[in-house]
Amino acid sequence: MDLATLAMIMMNKASKMGLPAGGGLSLFCPAGDLGQPPPAHMGIPPPYQLDSKLAAGLARTPMYPFPGGTYPYPMLSPEMSQVAASWHTPSMYPISSAASGFRSPYPTSLPISSSSLSSELYRFSPTLGGGLGLGLSPALVPAPPSKVDIFSHHARSQAEKSGGGGSGEKASEGGGGGSKEQNKKPHIKKPLNAFMLYMKEMRAKVVAECTLKESAAINQILGRRSGRSRASNEPRALGGRERRGTPVMWCTRVDTQWHSLSREEQAKYYEKARQERQLHMQLYPGWSARDNYGYGSKKKKRKKDRGPAELGGIGP
DNA sequence: TCGCCTTTGAAGACA
C-alpha cells in the first residue's frame, strides 16, 4: 500500500467518524446513485471490544482507530499503525505464524516477526489495562512495562491451555468464584464474524428506516433468509415476543438481508472479519474462545432446548 | 438487575 492509499484510508476513516452509524451506505442512499456499499472497513463505528464494564474504565484511553476495528486497539506506534492500516490491503496478512507461535490459518506476507511485534504490541495486553496505561501512546508512557507484565496474559493463557499451573487462573485467581476473577482479568471478547460486522453497520439504518429498536427484530431482518421463514412481508412475531404478546412488524422499507448481498459484498465482510481475527490474534496471543466459555456463568443459550418449531425446521 | 430474544459465523468440546 502506498502512502496515498494509506492517507486516503485515514482520511476516509476520519470523515466517517463524524457521521452517524451507517451513514453513507449508498445501498440505502435515497439518491441511489452508487448502488454499492462502501468498503466494509469504512463504516464501522469506533473500536470497542472489551466488556462494557471494562470499557468504561478505559474510556479515557486513546485508542488507535483501526479502520473497522472492533477491539480497543491501543494507540499503536507509527510502525504498528502502518501495519494495521496495511492490513486492509487484500492478501496482506501480517502474522508470521512461525515467529509468533500462535495459530495462523491464513497466509502471511507482511514481514512481521515476533520481534517486530514485541512489547510495542504486547504492552497493550488487556491484563495491563488496569494500571499500566493501556492504550496510552508510547510517548505518554514513561516506561515500558516489565517483560513479566507484557506477557502475563499470554503466559497465563498458555498455562491454562497446557493445564499446567493447575486449572490456570480460573482456579488460582478466581478461587472458585468467577466474579473475582473477572475483576482481575479483563474480558477479551471474541472478534466479530462477518455477519456481526455487517449487522453493526446496518443496525442504525434499520433503526432509522424501520423505526425499530429491538435488536432481536433488527437482527431477524438483517439475517433472515429469503423464503426461509416467510414468503411475504406480513407482520411477524418473534418467538419470545410472541409469547409476550409483542409482535414485531416486519420492515419492508429497506432491503438489508445478509443473504441478499452479492458474493462480492459478503466477501468484503468475510475479509474484514478475517482481518479482525488476525488482529485479535496479534493483540491477544494465546487467547482462545474457550476463555470466554461460561463468562459470567449466566448466559447459557440452549438452542437445543428450544422446540423444533421455534428452531424453524426451516433452515437452509 | 438479570437473562432472553434474534441472527450468522467462528471455534471449542465432545462422541
Next chain:
DNA sequence: TGTCTTCAAAGGCGA
C-alpha cells in the same frame, strides 16, 4: 470427522 454448544452485538422487555 461430524455434530453440538457457546459467544460475539444490540436494546427492549419480562421476571
